[in-house]
Amino acid sequence: MIPVEHILLLSAALFTLGVLGVMLRRNVIVIFMSIELMLNAVNLSFVTFARGMDSMTGVIFIFFIIVVAAAEAVVGLSIILSIFRTRKTLNIDEFNILKW
Amino acid sequence: MGGLGVLFLRNPIHCALSLVGTFFCLGAIYVMLNAEFVAVIQVLVYAGAIMVLFLFVLMLLSSKDTDQYANKWPIGKILAGLLSLGIFVQIASLFTAGNIQLGPKGAYPLEVVEEVGSIALIGRLLFTDYILSFEIIAVLLLVAVIGAVVIAKRRFP
Numbered sequence: 001m002i003p004v005e006h007i008l009l010l011s012a013a014l015f016t017l018g019v020l021g022v023m024l025r026r027n028v029i030v031i032f033m034s035i036e037l038m039l040n041a042v043n044l045s046f047v048t049f050a051r052g053m054d055s056m057t058g059v060i061f062i063f064f065i066i067v068v069a070a071a072e073a074v075v076g077l078s079i080i081l082s083i084f085r086t087r088k089t090l091n092i093d094e095f096n097i098l099k100w
Numbered sequence: 101m102g103g104l105g106v107l108f109l110r111n112p113i114h115c116a117l118s119l120v121g122t123f124f125c126l127g128a129i130y131v132m133l134n135a136e137f138v139a140v141i142q143v144l145v146y147a148g149a150i151m152v153l154f155l156f157v158l159m160l161l162s163s164k165d166t167d168q169y170a171n172k173w174p175i176g177k178i179l180a181g182l183l184s185l186g187i188f189v190q191i192a193s194l195f196t197a198g199n200i201q202l203g204p205k206g207a208y209p210l211e212v213v214e215e216v217g218s219i220a221l222i223g224r225l226l227f228t229d230y231i232l233s234f235e236i237i238a239v240l241l242l243v244a245v246i247g248a249v250v251i252a253k254r255r256f257p
Contacts, residue, residue, distance in 0.1 A: 007129065008195040014122075016188040029158055033119050033253035036150065040126055043138075054101045054209040059222055060230055062138050066145050067237050071244035073150045077157045078252035084161050085254075 002100050007048045014041035019088070028080050037067050116154050137219045223245040 008014065015038060021034030043062050050058025123146045130139035226234055 001207070005196055009192055010129075011193040012188055012195060015191065019187055020180060020184040023184065024177060027153065029161070030115050033115060033154060035120065036146070037122070040142075042124065043127060043142075044129065044150070047133050047135045047138055048132055051135065054205045056221060056225055058134055059138055059218070060225055062135075063222070063226070064233060065139065065167050066141055066238055067241060070145055070150060071240055073153060074244050074248045075251065077153060077247040081157060081161070081252050090161060 004052050008045055009038055011041045011045040011048070014038075014044065022055075026091055027041065028083075030048070032076055036069065039065065113155065113158055116151060116158060119154075120147050120151045125153070135218065135220050 018034045018036075018038030018041060021037065022031050025031055025034065043065055046062050046065070048053040050056065080090075123142060127139045127142040128145070130136075130142060
């Protein structure tokens with residue numbers, strides 16, 4: 001059994017990497033992947049706490065989080081697709097107007 | 101961990117592949133934590149479905165501009181590094197203070213989970229205690245599918 005603190009530290013590190021990716025990268029799809037990374041870090045700490053507390057609620061939560069993440073990925077990617085059709089770029093700095 | 105690759109690789113496709121590796125590692129950790137159902141879901145949905153979707157969109161879109169868009173503002177990089185370092189220190193100090201209060205033990209210790217089976221247990225809970233959330237999540241998925249089709253459609257007739 002791995003100690004709880006180690007897994008929580010790993011989860012914190014993954015979350016920080018996701019935050020850093022959102023702030024540093026300029027490609028929309030890479031930013032999107034960093035968001036997925038953050039969601040996974042939170043999932044990891046959910047499972048850890050569920051195991052540590054002998055509870056099943058965390059695992060049920062993970063189920064819902066994964067479903068919401070899948071829905072979010074589908075809708076977000078289709079939004080990116082439709083933006084790319086009009087702007088012909090993936091650079092997030094170019095997406096600076098809300099109307100075109 | 102392979103999550104570093106997401107951050108530092110230039111080519112977005114390499115980023116996506118390293119993210120798949122990270123998801124597999126997370127699945128292995130879930131197995132070590134006796135959460136087999138979550139591990140299976142992780143590999144199927146994340147490493148399978150979502151990443152295939154990402155790679156598909158990447159191949160579809162990045163025909164000419166796969167190269168990295170340079171960040172024009174170096175101070176911004178330093179600021180981002182400092183900010184995320186602060187976030188990490190905050191979370192880590194929260195976790196490593198040695199006083200994680202796990203609270204009262206729940207109703208499902210490891211023996212019960214092993215005896216009933218984690219998937220059977222999750223299914224039972226999902227259809228009894230969490231039935232309302234389950235129905236709502238079904239509607240949400242339907243809305244997401246319809247919304248994706250409508251948004252990604254070329255032109256309204």
